[in-house]
Amino acid sequence: MGVEAAAASGMLSAIYAAQKPDALALDDGLFQRSFAALHERANRLAHALRAAGLRPGDALALMCANRVEFVETFLAAMRIGLRITPVNWHLSAAEAAYIIGDCEAKALVCEARFAAGLEHAAPVRVAIGGAPGFESYEEALASESADDPAAPLLGTIMLYTSGTTGRPKGVLRRHPEIIEPQWEGSYAAYRPEIDVNLCAGPAYHAAPLLFDLRWSLASGVPLILQQQWDSEAVLATIERHRISHCHMTPINFHRLLALPHETRARYGAASLRKVFHGAAPCPAPVKRAMIEWWGPVLHEYYAASEGGAGIHITAEEWLKKPGSVGKRPSLAALRVLREDGSDAAPNEDGLIYLAASGDNPFEYFNAPEKTVEAHREGYFTLGDVGRLDEDDYLFLTGRTAECIISGGVNIYPQEIDDALAQHPAVAEACAIGAPNAEWGEEVRACVVLREGHAPDASLASDILAFVRGRLSSFKCPRGIDFVDELPRTSSGKIQRGLVRARYWRDRESAI
Numbered sequence: 001m002g003v004e005a006a007a008a009s010g011m012l013s014a015i016y017a018a019q020k021p022d023a024l025a026l027d028d029g030l031f032q033r034s035f036a037a038l039h040e041r042a043n044r045l046a047h048a049l050r051a052a053g054l055r056p057g058d059a060l061a062l063m064c065a066n067r068v069e070f071v072e073t074f075l076a077a078m079r080i081g082l083r084i085t086p087v088n089w090h091l092s093a094a095e096a097a098y099i100i101g102d103c104e105a106k107a108l109v110c111e112a113r114f115a116a117g118l119e120h121a122a123p124v125r126v127a128i129g130g131a132p133g134f135e136s137y138e139e140a141l142a143s144e145s146a147d148d149p150a151a152p153l154l155g156t157i158m159l160y161t162s163g164t165t166g167r168p169k170g171v172l173r174r175h176p177e178i179i180e181p182q183w184e185g186s187y188a189a190y191r192p193e194i195d196v197n198l199c200a201g202p203a204y205h206a207a208p209l210l211f212d213l214r215w216s217l218a219s220g221v222p223l224i225l226q227q228q229w230d231s232e233a234v235l236a237t238i239e240r241h242r243i244s245h246c247h248m249t250p251i252n253f254h255r256l257l258a259l260p261h262e263t264r265a266r267y268g269a270a271s272l273r274k275v276f277h278g279a280a281p282c283p284a285p286v287k288r289a290m291i292e293w294w295g296p297v298l299h300e301y302y303a304a305s306e307g308g309a310g311i312h313i314t315a316e317e318w319l320k321k322p323g324s325v326g327k328r329p330s331l332a333a334l335r336v337l338r339e340d341g342s343d344a345a346p347n348e349d350g351l352i353y354l355a356a357s358g359d360n361p362f363e364y365f366n367a368p369e370k371t372v373e374a375h376r377e378g379y380f381t382l383g384d385v386g387r388l389d390e391d392d393y394l395f396l397t398g399r400t401a402e403c404i405i406s407g408g409v410n411i412y413p414q415e416i417d418d419a420l421a422q423h424p425a426v427a428e429a430c431a432i433g434a435p436n437a438e439w440g441e442e443v444r445a446c447v448v449l450r451e452g453h454a455p456d457a458s459l460a461s462d463i464l465a466f467v468r469g470r471l472s473s474f475k476c477p478r479g480i481d482f483v484d485e486l487p488r489t490s491s492g493k494i495q496r497g498l499v500r501a502r503y504w505r506d507r508e509s510a511i
Contacts, residue, residue, distance in 0.1 A: 007180045007218065009152040010078030013039040016220040025217075027241075028067045028225040035220070038068075040146035042075035047144035049076060052124045054106055056081030056153050061105040061122060063087040063096060063114050066203050066225040069128045069137060071213065073109045081153035085160065085170065086204035092472050093117025099160055103170055103365065110134065154178065158365060159206050161305040161410065168412060170365030171305045177360070179210075179218045187299075187312070188245060188274065192220045195244035195273070200226040200234050200252065201408075206305045211247040211276045221245075231255045235267035242271040249408035250282040253290050254438045264293070272297045281396055281440060284322050291315050300325055302394065304354065304382050306362045306374070311394060324393040335379060336388050346390045349397055353379035404433035406441045411475050413443075413496065419470040420445055420477075423463050425453040430486050431477060432500040435507065445477040446499055448486060455482035 006012045013035065016025070021036035033041070054060065060082045064070040070086075077084040085103040087096050093116060100108055100121045108122035112129030119125070119133035127134030154176040160168040182188035188211075199212035203225070216223045224241050226234060229252065237243065256264070272294055278301045291298055296315035302325040303310060311334065313326035328334045335343060336350040344350035356362070356378055364370040374380045383403070386396045404411040413431040420429035428448040433441030447463065449455060460480040468476050487495040 007178050008154055010154040011152050012218050013075060024222045026068050026071055026223050029227060031068050033068050041072045041141060043146050043148055044141040044144040045072055045076035046080045046149045048140040049107060050080055054082060058106040059083045059103050060107045061085050061087050061100045061103060063089050063110045064128060065089060065111060066199055066227045070203055078155040079152045080149055082155045083158055084155060085158045088204050089114050090472055090474060097121050103158060159305050169367055169370060171362050172365045173360045173362050175360045179214050181219045182215045183219060188215050190219045190221050196222045196241050198224045198237060198243040198246040200229060200246055207278060208247050231259050232263055238269050239267045244271055244273045247276045249277060250286060251407035251439055253286050257289055269294050274299055302326060306380060307357050321393045324395050326394060328392045328394060336386060347387050349385055349387050351381055352384045352386045353381045356380050404441055404443055407439045409474055411443060416475055419467045423466045425449055425459060428486055430494050430496055430499045432496060434503040442478045444479050446481050446483050448483060
């Protein structure tokens with residue numbers, strides 16, 4: 001099987017298993033996999049899933065931290081044509097169950113520590129580590145063949161992403177995305193016999209899944225999986241494994257820079273060649289400090305789970321255009337539009353629209369009205385506001401969409417509003433993203449009280465404690481601000497953008 005055919009069938013690991021069977025493919029700090037072992041274990045799981053009745057096009061949900069089983073499950077799904085949805089394991093059981101149900105999962109592969117409350121979440125349930133109501137992952141593999149599955153067929157990925165209101169939505173593409181080796185001449189420019197990739201962010205996110213996991217696997221590059229963020233441990237891993245590539249977010253940079261100088265000086269990072277970053281805007285002082293520390297290895301991008309042309313900027317370019325996320329690759333790739341739909345002038349703010357794929361367009365799963373709302377004449381928007389300068393470099397300056405991005409994580413404000421509204425003292429609530437020097441944005445809630453309740457610190461604490469029992473910790477407001485009323489449209493809808501704007505006054509950027 002040639003490289004091109006292997007890429008089209010999700011079987012690139014077969015090539016590396018044959019070329020360098022004993023070389024390291026994966027290391028999650030607890031377990032290692034050679035290229036041969038990784039390939040064979042993915043085959044065993046693929047056979048087990050087929051034996052359980054899964055067929056091409058069926059959905060599989062995966063709820064697992066950065067461990068070798070995540071990669072094995074991903075490869076197994078890819079090579080038998082399944083539609084895989086990695087689930088955020090920070091979610092509560094109820095929140096995870098919603099996504100597992102919404103994606104119509106026929107199977108759930110779940111780390112045992114996340115299995116409670118998911119005993120009936122899918123017809124086929126496999127637990128890594130063993131859990132009541134789940135088949136054992138290792139037992140499922142042990143009974144199956146390590147041979148390549150017959151008629152391999154590349155699967156698809158459906159990630160869940162932010163929206164302006166309500167629950168998260170699945171981003172579906174009907175056709176598989178073929179990832180070919182990212183060797184010299186590509187954006188990653190891997191050197192397979194030298195480079196090593198680190199996945200320090202959760203692999204269920206779109207960016208680490210692509211930049212760290214999929215690119216390295218397709219290129220025969222060893223992948224080191226960090227199960228959770230620890231700043232000093234990341235530095236130690238970079239030095240010990242001579243990491244060349246990794247993906248990070250601005251919150252990771254904040255935490256690294258917060259380490260004592262003597263701690264930072266203890267570890268070398270000369271092996272780094274490409275540190276990709278995105279998911280949230282990076283403050284200019286933070287990025288300058290990282291470039292001064294690690295050199296011009298930072299590569300910023302602006303993209304979306306929904307697709308769009310790749311917009312990126314090197315460290316050298318950024319130093320000439322500080323604050324930019326990259327140059328528009330072509331006139332057709334991106335537009336900045338006024339409210340009337342006309343193109344904004346250079347250095348004029350407008351709504352950013354990315355070109356939609358003509359060959360493999362995205363749709364929001366089972367939500368055709370949301371798909372239509374996001375599109376406009378062959379383009380789609382994430383609700384970001386920005387401007388193109390006279391040299392066609394893009395700068396992000398604000399956001400009209402209601403999604404809160406805190407530490408690179410998307411948070412849906414309607415969920416928070418709904419939880420706040422259940423408190424007996426709350427008449428109305430509006431959650432927004434307020435400025436936070438470290439996280440970019442923090443969740444803050446403006447609350448109108450019912451008659452008979454006085455706004456004070458004690459009540460604010462009570463409301464926050466109430467919400468913590470109903471939401472994942474990362475969604476909970478950092479603070480409550482009591483207000484007499486919330487701004488509304490003529491139709492009665494709360495104008496979340498106006499509420500948010502109060503917190504971003506007198507700032508260069510509102511994002």
